[in-house]
Every structure is written in structure tokens, then in C-alpha cells.
Amino acid sequence: MADFLVVGSGASGVHFAQSMLEAGRTVEMLDVGFEKPDAVHPGTNVLDLKEVLTEPEEYFLGQSGEAVVYPGPAAKPYGFPPGKAYVFRKPAAFEVEGRGFAPLLSFATGGLAEAWTGGCYELADEELALFPFSPSDLRQGYRTVAARIGIGAAEDDLLRFSPLTAGYLTPLEADLHSQELLDRYTQKRDRINAIGAWIGRSRVAVLSHDQGERQSCTHLGRCLLGCPRQSLYAPSHTLHELLHNPLFTYRRGVLVTSLALENGRVRGVVAKAAGDNGPAAEGEIRAGRVVLAAGAVASSKIVLATRLRRGEPHPVLEGLMDNTHAMIPFVNLARVGRAPQLAHYQFHQLALGLENPDWKLRAHGQITTLKAAATHPVVTALPFDMKTSLAVFRRIRGALGVVNLWLADSRHPSNRLSLDVTPGAAGGPGGGRLILEYGTDSRDRTQLETSLRNVRAMLRHLGCLAPRSMTAVLPRGSSVHYAGTLPMSREDREYSTRADGSIRGLDGACVVDGSTFPWLPAKNITFSLMANAVRTAEALSG
Amino acid sequence: MTARGTEDPRAEFRSVARYLGTQVVSDHATELYAGMLSSAGETSSPIEKTLLGMLGRGPLSAALADSYARRFFPHGVVRRRLTLALALLESGAGTHSSYDRGIGASRPVTWAALAGAGIVWLTRTVAAFLILAPVHLVASLWPRSRR
Secondary structure (H helix, E strand, O other): OOOEEEEOOOHHHHHHHHHHHHOOOOEEEEEOOEOOOOOOOOOOOHHHHHHHOOOHHHHHHOOOOOOOOOOOOOOOOOOOOHHHHHHHOOOOOOOEEEEOOOOOOOOEOOHHHHHOOOEOOOOOHHHHOOOOOOHHHHHHHHHHHHHHHOOEOOOOHHHHOOOOOOOOEOOOOOOHHHHHHHHHHHHOHHHHHHOOEEEEEOOEOEOOOOEOOEOOOOOOOOOOOOOOOOOEOOHHHHHHHHOOOOOEEEEEOEEEEEEEEEOOEEEEEEEEEOOOOOOOOOEEEEOOEEEEOOOHHHHHHHHHHHHHHOOOOOOEEEOOEEOEEEEEEEEEHHHOOOOOOOOOOOOOOEEEEEOOOOHHHOEEEEEEEOOOOOOHHHHOOOOOOHHHHHHHHHHHHHHEEEEEEEEOEEOOOOOEEEEEOOOOOOOHHHOOEEEEEOOOOOOOHHHHHHHHHHHHHHHHHOOEEOOHHHOEEOOOOOOOOEEOOOOEOOOOOOOOEOOOOEEOOOOOEEEOOHHHOOEEOOOOOHHHHHHHHHHHHHHHOO | OEOOEOOOHHHHHHHHHHHOOOOOOOHHHHHHHHHHHHHHOOOOOHHHHHHHHHHOOOHHHHHHHHHHHHHHOOOOHHHHHHHHHHHHHHHOOOOHHHOOOOOOOOHHHHHHHHHHHHHHHHHHHHHHHHHHHHHHHHHHHHHHHHO
């Protein structure tokens, strides 16, 4: 029996496990663990790939065209390639229904961060005020994770939003378009700062020099397809390292449905095979302590199902949070007609912060210039017929970019998770269909409109045109930063968590993923999740 | 014409490819287009069926159908089939470079090219409206007159 049974192999789970193993404790990890396909032609850049593959159409679009992005009211200007389908695959036994919320879940080895864009931002001290530990406790976690995964960062204007207290790498050389935007920002800094906007280099978990088995970025432009050099960090890289540790056991193909209780204390988990071929018998797996790291939604479902088993007829977890997410496409007029730099680091190389007198209302954004990407989702979004759109697109391609903007969120009782336990509901004896409810929220509309206006003003100062009609506020759930259902708190409230991740009311169980966050900052929280997992492991290992 | 539009999806792909700037398409891409058509959806609307039929009748006809569909059925089956064709062309070994790369040129040349594209677009849109609006009107009245 392992000292710790970790549920999930995402960013939180693997870093918790690594810290526990380094402390000499035994760890067993349970995971559905859908696997990523092997990288093809690992040294080839994204453009040449179309020439060397025998069936490039199937590689980029899928066997039945499942990766084609068709026009529609909710269509995004990009699509995930078929090679990333494993990240979003869901076992049939895990039923979920969103009401005002479109959740994106992952049961892949490495979890959702297998498809992230690598943004890593430390939380400022004031942003940690609601957490029941000292900011300095988390700083050590940041240092540990930064050393493990490698993060490029620069000391620039973003320091006012996010400190740099860990060891960082030199950032990648910026692509020409990003560098031009940064240069223009430097020239117009005063005017842009006057509207509350600050710009700097993105802080990204991508290697600018080799680290272990991972190789530095050589600008293949295959970030979205899955970096074949492993330059862009993914939790599966850490899992791969952990598999060599004799204190570590990894069990793939296991879906945990609830916690196993004995005399009111958690003694392990109830799990079943995660295969899609009908229901499988449930069984118990025991451990010294159970650590939930399946992501805020899946971990919450396990807690709800446990409460159901314990006799609560209608268990609910309140306070679900998710960042409001908007996309603001732009054309950099000075670059119209300039050839695009296609084979380059594909994701954002610039980030921005929008200041607010109330630090809880600061907004965060990332600026991505268009490099290698599928053409058809952008072309079909342009307001012309297809042929004209293509002609326009090819002339302005090197001038296109998009600002992804996120707003913070806070806990509200109406945003909640529950289980549909009516007879016949899926989920088996461990629980039913998970219901996610996110009420219509008008509270951040004003802040959203102000933020969008400021971003557009910032882009104007940078010489960019951002058509209002092309700005899209994405459906709730799009940010994929879910949090708040088992919040850390100093107050002794049932189903909140203590500073060491232990769940009040479920002795013997801890949680280390986003469900513990008592509020959700605007900036990407993945780095903070990993750092918090390290901090929690250190607290639990004594 | 069938309920799904054209009788020959392969001819439709070749026609659409020519409209989008590729004169010769591979048999492999053509078969993929035919095989993936169901993912683009279907329609029961008479005018959309008419526009679908036009996609397979050569680049000019496809251009008119696209121009009209962009205005009146931006998310409809005609645009979806054009999107599928473009996705295949930009992914194919022999065809991708006409779609997935930009065109670099001096600023005057670029703005002139954009202006030219705008004039062609306007002309095509007006022509599509003049030709297809009456057809649309008749098609929308047709079920009522049959009743």
C-alpha cells in the first residue's frame, strides 16, 4: 500500500508526486491516461511536414475530417489537430452536463496542460491574500517548479503584475512581428500606460537551451501539433521521469468514482476500468492517504459521489469559477504585405496586463502573432466570399494577431456542481451525471467592456486595427481555468480545504488542484497550481 | 440533384478547387472530399440545394454560389463544403503552398492588390445578388404555391 494515492496525472498531480518521491515517500498514481500518439518526423518543420507525410490531409484533418473548423456562430479562428484529440477524449462512464457552462475536461496522460500554451505567471503577494498560507510559502514552490520545467522570462513592465522570484531562462528570440509590436510599445509606452495597459514578454515554459531529455526550441512551428522536441513543457514529461523511480507506481486505465470510507475516514478510492466497453465492476484501492489531482471538475465529482455514498441525498459544491475569456483579432497595418514568419515558436510571445485600482479586477492577456496555423478557420471568418477572403488573407497574413484576454473570477453560490441521481442517470453506483451550473452573470460585464475598450485603444496606439465585429467573448468554460469548489480557507467550513490541502469533513483525503483556489486571478494559474502542489507536498511530508 | 446537393461530389471538389485557385487536385484529396462530405452537413432548403448544385458547375458558378451564400447563409452547407475543400487543399502535399503561405510585396503593390480584390468582390457580390435573388424569391414561394 502506497503512502500516497494520487488521482490524476495533470500538472498538479505529477509535481505533487515528484516532491513526495524526493522526500522518500511511496506514491501510486491512478489515471485514465489516454496516451498521445508518437511524434512523426520529429526534425521536420510544420510546412515541410505536408511534403514528407504520405497522407498529410489525414494527419492535419483526421480520418473523417473531424479537425475541420466549420463556420458557425461559436467557431474559433483555430482548431485542434487530430493528434491532440486524446487530450479531450472522455470515458463514456464520465457523464457531464453544462448549464451555461461548456466544460473542457481531460483524461489524458498529463491532463489539460498537454494542450496548453505554456503561460507561467507568479501570483503577486496581494493576490495570495485569500490563501491560508504566507506568500513566501508559495515562492519556494515556484522556484522548484521553474527549475524542473524551465520557463523563459524577462524583467520588463509585466513585473508590476507578476513578480519574478524563481530562476528563469532567457526567453526565446521573439518573432519579427512580436518584436515590432514590442518596439512600438517602447516608443509609445507613456500613452499606452496612461490607459492602464502594460506589455512585456510572455513567460512561457519553453526551453531556450537543452534540459535533460528535452531539447531547446528550434522554431519548428509544431507547438499546437505537439512539440516533437519536448521544448514546450507538458506534465507527461515529468510523468515519464517519475516512471524510473522505484518508489513510484503508475496505473493507467483506471477511473476513480469516489473515495472509499471506513469508520468515517478515507482509506482509499473506489475505482473501475476506464474502458468504453460498458460498465466495469468497481473495486477499492487502498492507500495511506488519497490526494485528488484530477482537475477541479473531476475531483469535485469524486467528492460529490463520496458524499452521496455517505447518505447525503443531494450533495452540492458551490463556488465554481472560470475566467471570462475574450479574443480580439487585430491587423498590424505597418506589416500589411510583409511575408509572415511561419516556422517559428507558434504561441504567444507577448503578454499584457490591464491595471485597476482594485487588484482583484486586473485583467491579463497574451498577444499571439499569426505564424504557422490552419488557414481555413481564419479565411472563413473574414467577411467576404472564400476566394476574396483567401486573397486578402494571404496579403495580410504577416500582419495578423490576436489578443486573448482573461478576467478574474470570484466564488458565487449560484455557480455550482451537483449530481443528477435520478434512476437511469449514467455514472454507475458511484454517482450520476455531473451537472455544472453557471448563472448568467452581469457583474463583470462593465469590467469586460472597459477592458475590451482599453485593449482596442492599446492596439490603436500600436498601429493595429481591431474590428469590433470580430471581437468574440467566448462561452463560459472556454478559459479551461476551473477552480473554487473545494476552496482553501482559514475558516472551519465543511468541504473547504486547509493549507495542507486536507479536506474538512473527509479525513484522509487531500486535494491539490484548482478546486482549492479561493479566487481565480486573471492570469494563467497552471504555474501556481504546480507550485501549490509542491508546497502542499512539503507541508504533508513534514 | 439529390437531397444532399450535387450528384457527383468529385466533380464538385474539382470545380471548387479551380474556383479557389488549384487547377489539378489529387485523386486522394478528391476521394477524401467525397468521404468527408457528411461532416459538412446537409440541407433541405431549396435555394441552398440550388447553390450546392452550382458548386459543381465550374469556378464561375461556384463563385456566384459562394458570394450569395456568404451573405444569406454564412454558416450553411455551401460555405461548409467550401471550407472542407479549402481545408483539404491547404493540407495536401501538392496544393498547400497556395494557401498556407502569405504573399510578401511592397506596400503600394499590396494595397493595390487588396483594392483589386475588393473591386472583384463587389462585382461578384452584385452579380450574385442580381442572378440569385430572383431564384431565392421563387424558391421561397415554391412550397407555398404547391400547398
